[in-house]
Amino acid sequence: MELQEMGPVDYLCVEFPDGSLDGTAFPLLVDLVDRGTIRVLDILFVRRERDGAVTMLDSNDVELAGLGVFHGAASGILGGDDMRQAGSVLEPGSAAVVLVYENAWAAPLAIRLRRNGAHLVAGGRIPVQALISALDDTESETVSAGGR
Numbered sequence: 001m002e003l004q005e006m007g008p009v010d011y012l013c014v015e016f017p018d019g020s021l022d023g024t025a026f027p028l029l030v031d032l033v034d035r036g037t038i039r040v041l042d043i044l045f046v047r048r049e050r051d052g053a054v055t056m057l058d059s060n061d062v063e064l065a066g067l068g069v070f071h072g073a074a075s076g077i078l079g080g081d082d083m084r085q086a087g088s089v090l091e092p093g094s095a096a097v098v099l100v101y102e103n104a105w106a107a108p109l110a111i112r113l114r115r116n117g118a119h120l121v122a123g124g125r126i127p128v129q130a131l132i133s134a135l136d137d138t139e140s141e142t143v144s145a146g147g148r
Contacts, residue, residue, distance in 0.1 A: 004114060007107035008123075009041065011100045013086050018093035029099075030069055037105050042077040043070045044098040046086045054087025057095055075100075 032038045045057035077100050086098050 005107070005111055007103040007105065007110045008120075009100065009102050010125075011098065013089070013096050013098045015090055016095045016097075017091065018095075021095050037103075039102040039104045040070060040099065041102055042075045042100040044078045044083060044086070045095070046083050046090070046098060047095045048087045048090040048092055050092045052092060054084055054090075056083065 033040055047055050047057050049055060078098060082098060086096050090096055
């Protein structure tokens, strides 16, 4: 596919503490792909051993996690440096999935914006925990102001 015809591309790294990689969430990822919401461009399975060594998860771990459908889904976007960088932020004994994906749902809008000469000048992500905290702060301020 032509790059100009793609939606926005994001990445994420999800850490699984030792013993928590049970695969129950990954059918939802498969569903997003099946529905055309996202397109997986690359995926990397990483483990940080207790001694600090960073390795790839073996195929048995990948299968047990329910991610066997993505085994071999590599475009070359992610490489050894990405594996080491992801591993450096993991707690010893944990595993991670690094995912690069296209937001296919946004492709028509992104294509039209590019054709109209628009350029993305900023972007970001608000962690859910930060959003909840901000809403909680707003709610407590509203209660305080209303109680006076």
